[in-house]
Amino acid sequence: MDVTKIMLTEKEMPTSWYNILPDLPEPLPPVLHPGTGKPVTPDDLKRLFPMALIMQEFSPERNIEIPEQIQAIYRMWRPTNLHRAYGLEKALDTPARIYYKYEGTSPAGSHKPNTAVAQAYYNKAEGVKRLATETGAGQWGSALAMGCMLFGLELKVYMVKTSFQSKPYRRIMMETWGAKCVPSPSTDTKAGRDVLAKDPDSPGSLGIAISEAVEDAATHDNTHYSLGSVLNHVLLHQTIVGLEAMKQMEKADAYPDIIVGCIGGGSNFGGLVMPFMRDKIKGKKKNLRIIAVEPQACPSLTKGPYSYDFGDVAGMTPLLKMHTLGHTFVPPPVHAGGLRYHGMAPIISHFYKLGLIEARAELQVPVFEAGVRFARSEGILPAPESAHAIKVGIDEALACRQSGHSKTILIGLSGHGHFDLSAYDEYLSGKLKDYEYPEEKVKEALTSLPAVPGA
Amino acid sequence: MDVTKIMLTEKEMPTSWYNILPDLPEPLPPVLHPGTGKPVTPDDLKRLFPMALIMQEFSPERNIEIPEQIQAIYRMWRPTNLHRAYGLEKALDTPARIYYKYEGTSPAGSHKPNTAVAQAYYNKAEGVKRLATETGAGQWGSALAMGCMLFGLELKVYMVKTSFQSKPYRRIMMETWGAKCVPSPSTDTKAGRDVLAKDPDSPGSLGIAISEAVEDAATHDNTHYSLGSVLNHVLLHQTIVGLEAMKQMEKADAYPDIIVGCIGGGSNFGGLVMPFMRDKIKGKKKNLRIIAVEPQACPSLTKGPYSYDFGDVAGMTPLLKMHTLGHTFVPPPVHAGGLRYHGMAPIISHFYKLGLIEARAELQVPVFEAGVRFARSEGILPAPESAHAIKVGIDEALACRQSGHSKTILIGLSGHGHFDLSAYDEYLSGKLKDYEYPEEKVKEALTSLPAVPGA
Numbered sequence: 001m002d003v004t005k006i007m008l009t010e011k012e013m014p015t016s017w018y019n020i021l022p023d024l025p026e027p028l029p030p031v032l033h034p035g036t037g038k039p040v041t042p043d044d045l046k047r048l049f050p051m052a053l054i055m056q057e058f059s060p061e062r063n064i065e066i067p068e069q070i071q072a073i074y075r076m077w078r079p080t081n082l083h084r085a086y087g088l089e090k091a092l093d094t095p096a097r098i099y100y101k102y103e104g105t106s107p108a109g110s111h112k113p114n115t116a117v118a119q120a121y122y123n124k125a126e127g128v129k130r131l132a133t134e135t136g137a138g139q140w141g142s143a144l145a146m147g148c149m150l151f152g153l154e155l156k157v158y159m160v161k162t163s164f165q166s167k168p169y170r171r172i173m174m175e176t177w178g179a180k181c182v183p184s185p186s187t188d189t190k191a192g193r194d195v196l197a198k199d200p201d202s203p204g205s206l207g208i209a210i211s212e213a214v215e216d217a218a219t220h221d222n223t224h225y226s227l228g229s230v231l232n233h234v235l236l237h238q239t240i241v242g243l244e245a246m247k248q249m250e251k252a253d254a255y256p257d258i259i260v261g262c263i264g265g266g267s268n269f270g271g272l273v274m275p276f277m278r279d280k281i282k283g284k285k286k287n288l289r290i291i292a293v294e295p296q297a298c299p300s301l302t303k304g305p306y307s308y309d310f311g312d313v314a315g316m317t318p319l320l321k322m323h324t325l326g327h328t329f330v331p332p333p334v335h336a337g338g339l340r341y342h343g344m345a346p347i348i349s350h351f352y353k354l355g356l357i358e359a360r361a362e363l364q365v366p367v368f369e370a371g372v373r374f375a376r377s378e379g380i381l382p383a384p385e386s387a388h389a390i391k392v393g394i395d396e397a398l399a400c401r402q403s404g405h406s407k408t409i410l411i412g413l414s415g416h417g418h419f420d421l422s423a424y425d426e427y428l429s430g431k432l433k434d435y436e437y438p439e440e441k442v443k444e445a446l447t448s449l450p451a452v453p454g455a
Numbered sequence: 456m457d458v459t460k461i462m463l464t465e466k467e468m469p470t471s472w473y474n475i476l477p478d479l480p481e482p483l484p485p486v487l488h489p490g491t492g493k494p495v496t497p498d499d500l501k502r503l504f505p506m507a508l509i510m511q512e513f514s515p516e517r518n519i520e521i522p523e524q525i526q527a528i529y530r531m532w533r534p535t536n537l538h539r540a541y542g543l544e545k546a547l548d549t550p551a552r553i554y555y556k557y558e559g560t561s562p563a564g565s566h567k568p569n570t571a572v573a574q575a576y577y578n579k580a581e582g583v584k585r586l587a588t589e590t591g592a593g594q595w596g597s598a599l600a601m602g603c604m605l606f607g608l609e610l611k612v613y614m615v616k617t618s619f620q621s622k623p624y625r626r627i628m629m630e631t632w633g634a635k636c637v638p639s640p641s642t643d644t645k646a647g648r649d650v651l652a653k654d655p656d657s658p659g660s661l662g663i664a665i666s667e668a669v670e671d672a673a674t675h676d677n678t679h680y681s682l683g684s685v686l687n688h689v690l691l692h693q694t695i696v697g698l699e700a701m702k703q704m705e706k707a708d709a710y711p712d713i714i715v716g717c718i719g720g721g722s723n724f725g726g727l728v729m730p731f732m733r734d735k736i737k738g739k740k741k742n743l744r745i746i747a748v749e750p751q752a753c754p755s756l757t758k759g760p761y762s763y764d765f766g767d768v769a770g771m772t773p774l775l776k777m778h779t780l781g782h783t784f785v786p787p788p789v790h791a792g793g794l795r796y797h798g799m800a801p802i803i804s805h806f807y808k809l810g811l812i813e814a815r816a817e818l819q820v821p822v823f824e825a826g827v828r829f830a831r832s833e834g835i836l837p838a839p840e841s842a843h844a845i846k847v848g849i850d851e852a853l854a855c856r857q858s859g860h861s862k863t864i865l866i867g868l869s870g871h872g873h874f875d876l877s878a879y880d881e882y883l884s885g886k887l888k889d890y891e892y893p894e895e896k897v898k899e900a901l902t903s904l905p906a907v908p909g910a
Binding site: 002003004005007009010072073075076077083086087105107109146149150168169172173175176177178372375376378379380381418419421422424425428 | 457458459460462464465527528530531532538541542560562564601604605623624627628630631632633827830831833834835836873874876877879880883
């Protein structure tokens with residue numbers, strides 16, 4: 001019998017996250033204070049984050065133990081399965097061996113709960129009563145709603161107004177888990193009211209929502225801010241995915257030649273690839289190829305300069321050294337809402353600079369074509385974000401057919417597409433349109449790149 | 456470490472389905488031909504079903520081997536996990552030990568693919584090229600779309616028009632897997648055109664959709680009809696759920712005192728409970744309590760007479776001995792679409808008559824309350840159908856708190872509620888209304904019970 005899913009028992013689940021910082025061949029450029037141009041200190045961040053997470057952000061420890069309470073919650077849906085894609089291999093008639101790590105079986109349907117649960121835990125442990133966050137399409141907001149519910153924290157989610165109106169299911173999911181969710185811009189914050197005063201019909205943006213959530217946290221007692229990607233500690237929590245996948249590949253007596261993941265802020269990709277990347281850095285797996293896939297409509301890694309920029313549109317965050325399309329850039333409305341972010345996690349940007357990863361930008365129509373191909377051969381209906389990784393995984397498998405090489409390809413399948421079916425409908429009915437690289441808009445946004453004080 | 460999920464490896468997956476027919480203390484009353492009143496023969500059914508399924512319908516064999524091709528597809532998502540509900544136990548402060556078997560991780564999000572894949576396989580094996588079926592809320596249609604896609608069969612789904620319009624996601628899911636889905640009544644069949652001639656604005660009903668699908672199968676070459684519940688062979692395929700659960704309980708060194716499942720046609724409930732019921736019949740577990748939960752709005756088992764009736768509104772099927780509210784009964788529009796069927800599987804009805812199971816009827820508001828309680832303690836957002844089982848599972852756990860008994864309760868969690876979030880929204884905003892037992896409508900429908908010829 002060929003094994004279709006490589007499973008781990010709960011006892012085989014990793015008990016530490018993997019922190020790549022001490023293994024980097026060159027250190028990560030520091031995060032800078034926008035006022036002074038000096039590296040931020042833990043003290044600068046403590047109004048927004050619990051000290052445990054701030055310490056993880058800069059930690060020199062390679063292995064960071066996962067507290068037992070977090071492990072207990074992980075066990076509700078973890079370890080997740082690693083699948084061998086026999087159906088897809090057959091459909092492609094490829095000699096490649098394709099595996100995928102599937103995170104869609106979590107209660108929120110994606111990898112996001114891996115960090116949501118951890119962030120809720122550490123905030124609770126430091127006596128915080130309430131969190132504020134933003135969400136675009138709603139994947140992050142619903143994951144954090146679940147995390148806060150499990151630890152008895154209140155949660156307020158500022159959801160980009162267009163998504164709030166067009167994707168009510170994610171909003172209801174958050175409410176079912178007990179969170180409060182409002183459309184952003186809202187009248188609940190000064191930032192929101194300022195926007196509404198200028199434009200009462202503002203559709204909102206992730207940047208506005210971040211400003212609202214940060215202001216909310218800064219102006220409410222016992223309230224912290226929480227972010228679902230980009231930062232080191234978020235990617236750290238996601239390494240549970242890659243650590244499990246490594247053990248599972250080992251059980252299958254295999255090791256990937258190629259790993260593919262999609263990138264928005266970078267947390268799903270980083271979490272999957274970093275444990276394998278260590279082997280590449282150490283010279284044990286020099287030929288390992290790691291490919292990050294982003295949308296053509298928002299190609300930060302492939303088209304954005306590597307520069308210091310703000311994490312949010314309003315310019316309230318510290319300065320991050322990253323590939324960026326400019327913090328005022330508003331991406332076209334592609335359906336992969338989780339990939340519509342102007343910047344890229346500093347650590348992923350650093351990997352790219354060091355030549356540890358490759359990057360590709362894809363158009364959404366061929367991405368949906370790949371998603372449907374996957375659904376029709378593997379049964380699982382992927383999120384549009386995950387379908388970006390599938391697209392490139394299929395391209396690589398077809399290259400194997402061409403060359404006759406039997407490579408081992410590992411695809412990160414970050415979530416299911418149950419809430420994205422209207423996008424599939426558009427694709428299937430031929431109405432889905434493509435957005436090329438928005439060169440003019442990016443050029444304009446890049447003029448907003450901030451100067452680093454004292455540089 | 457307490458184990459949260461009891462997992463099975465692929466090698467531990469059962470390789471046979473369990474057929475309870477030879478173990479019944481009294482034989483099942485025969486299915487009758489509506490014209491002659493005589494028991495139907497395999498020949499009577501072969502225009503609609505492949506002979507392999509007809510043979511399973513009447514099989515005297517206790518164990519029916521699962522063909523390797525079906526096992527291979529099962530392995531895409533099976534074995535499913537058995538969870539220990541630590542979160543719910545804590546929330547209820549009960550000494551009861553609660554377990555649940557979760558089928559929501561299948562590609563279609565419910566238990567339905569277990570039989571959809573098998574039915575597609577046996578039809579394919581006998582040279583059938585195309586299937587026709589009906590679907591209400593779309594769970595069955597989407598599962599069969601997946602099954603047909605995997606075996607290269609065409610599929611036409613007649614979907615009740617109100618659901619087709621109000622639940623587009625399920626329709627798109629079917630199309631993504633390559634099925635054709637039309638609103639019923641349609642102009643594609645005589646049955647549909649007849650209805651539309653009388654009432655161009657007909658909202659459709661499951662009965663009309665069955666008539667259309669049966670007519671479609673009878674009038675197209677190489678086309679068979681497929682049903683998602685009620686029949687013996689359908690419940691047989693679902694025993695994979697109960698067989699896995701038994702092995703998992705054994706691994707947990709436990710055995711249920713109480714098993715709870717929801718019933719519409721009866722396939723999810725039957726599949727879970729029949730392997731355990733064998734122990735009860737054989738006297739090994741005399742005190743095992745098995746509880747079937749149905750909606751107050753459609754209480755076939757608790758309020759319907761045990762009588763011969765048609766399986767469809769139009770009266771095109773053979774006569775089935777079952778608890779029925781009358782084949783012309785149209786249930787109120789409760790959100791648990793999968794439980795809105797006028798009859799009950801003959802074999803479940805037979806269990807009830809023999810005293811092997813108990814039955815409860817629940818109102819939907821307390822059912823949703825239980826669903827939210829579950830989501831907030833276990834993370835998983837249950838389908839409204841499954842929430843019926845949760846409601847009674849919670850009641851039994853609270854009775855344990857009262858009595859101080861530490862009983863072991865096993866709940867069948869048939870699917871996730873990702874496509875039912877508008878119903879959760881209604882509940883959370885206080886707009887959900889209840890439908891009591893529609894006594895007058897049932898009384899009226901019962902006048903339509905057919906006479907058995909020659910009886």
